[in-house]
Amino acid sequence: xxxxxxxxxxxxxxxxxxxxxxxxxxxxxxxxxxxxxxxxxxxxxxxxxxxxxxxxxxxxxxxxxxxxxxxxxxxxxxxxxxxxxxxxxxxxxxxxxxxxxxxxxxxxxxxxxxxxxxxxxxxxxxxxxxxxxxxxxxxxxxxxxxxxxxxxxxxxxxxxxxxxxxxxxxxxxxxxxxxxxxxxxxxxxxxxxxxxxxxxxxxxxxxxxxxxxxxxxxxxxxxxxxxxxxxxxxxxxxxxxxxxxxxxxxxxxxxxxxxxxxxxxxxxxx
Numbered sequence: 093x094x095x096x097x098x099x100x101x102x103x104x105x106x107x108x109x110x111x112x113x114x115x116x117x118x119x120x121x122x123x124x125x126x127x128x129x130x131x132x133x134x135x136x137x138x139x140x141x142x143x144x145x146x147x148x149x150x151x152x153x154x155x156x157x158x159x160x161x162x163x164x165x166x167x168x169x170x171x172x173x174x175x176x177x178x179x180x181x182x183x184x185x186x187x188x189x190x191x192x193x194x195x196x197x198x199x200x201x202x203x204x205x206x207x208x209x210x211x212x213x214x215x216x217x218x219x220x221x222x223x224x225x226x227x228x229x230x231x232x233x234x235x236x237x238x239x240x241x242x243x244x245x246x247x248x249x250x251x252x253x254x255x256x257x258x259x260x261x262x263x264x265x266x267x268x269x270x271x272x273x274x275x276x277x278x279x280x281x282x283x284x285x286x287x288x289x290x291x292x293x294x295x296x297x298x299x300x301x302x303x304x305x306x307x308x309x310x311x312x313x314x315x316x317x318x319x320x321x322x323x324x325x326x327x328x329x330x331x332x333x334x335x336x337x338x339x340x341x342x343x344x345x346x347x348x349x350x351x352x353x354x355x356x357x358x359x360x361x362x
Contacts, residue, residue, distance in 0.1 A: 140304050141264070141273055142270065142273045143274045151170075151256060151260050153260070154257075154260035155256045158256060158259070166252070166253065167213065168209075169253075170275060171210065172209065173207070173271075173279075173293055174272070175268075175269070176246045176250065177246060178196050179249065180243060180244050180245065181198065182228070183228055184221055184226055184229055187217060189214055189217065189221075192209050193206045194206070195207075205294050228242055231243075232244045232245075249268055253268050276301070276304045277304050279292065286301055289301055289304075327343070328340050
C-alpha cells in the first residue's frame with residue numbers, strides 16, 4: 093500500500109467517524125493543508141511563441157528574396173495558419189479562387205474545414221497555379237517516396253522555414269507551427285472573435301484557442317483606444333484590476349458600442 097493510499101484510508105476513517113459530509117470535507121481538507129503548511133504551487137503563465145511584426149516582415153521579405161516560389165509557399169503557410177501536415181497535403185483541387193477559400197479536406201481528426209484567404213494572396217495563387225487543374229499546390233523538385241509524387245515533406249518544409257529565418261537574422265527558434273501561432277495571435281489582436289479563430293485553426297476545443305491569451309492584452313489596448321473618455325478609461329482600469337482582462341475586454345466592447353458621435357459614452361437610457 094502506498095503512502096497516498098494509507099493517508100486516504102486514514103482521512104476516510106476520520107470523516108466517517110466524525111459524520112463529515114461532502115461540503116464539510118472540503119473545509120476539513122483546506123484547514124488540514126493550511127496546518128500542514130501546504131499550498132498550491134504558483135501558476136505558470138506561459139505565453140505563446142510567435143513572430144513579432146518586425147520578424148514576420150523580415151521573414152517574408154527574405155523568403156521572396158530567396159525565390160518567388162519560396163516566398164509564396166511560406167506566405168501561404170503563414171496566412172492560412174495550417175498545420176504543416178495539412179499544408180503538405182494541399183492540392184490545386186482544394187483551392188477555390190472564386191470563393192477565396194482553401195479547403196482542408198483531412199485536417200486533424202480527419203475534420204473538414206474551409207480557410208479564407210486574402211484577395212492579394214488569391215491573385216498570387218492564381219498566377220502560381222496558371223493552367224494546372226490538379227496536383228500538389230506547391231510542387232517539390234524531388235519526386236519523393238510518398239504516395240503523392242513531387243509533394244513537399246514536413247521535414248523539408250521545416251528545413252525551408254529554418255533556413256529563411258536564419259538568413260533573415262531572426263535569432264529565436266522558428267518552425268512551421270510558430271507561423272500558425274503568429275497568425276492566430278494576429279487575428280485575435282485584430283479583433284476576430286475567438287470562436288471564429290477556433291474555426292479558422294480547426295481546433296476541436298476552444299480551450300486550445302484560448303492558449304493564445306497573450307493577445308488579450310493587445311486587443312484590450314485597442315479597445316481602450318476606442319474608448320477615449322477619461323471616465324470610461326478609469327472605469328475600465330478598475331474593472332481590469334478587480335475582475336481581470338477578459339471582463340474588462342467585455343466592458344470595453346460594450347462601452348465602444350455605446351459611444352456617441354462626439355466620443356462620449358452614451359448612457360444606457362439614451
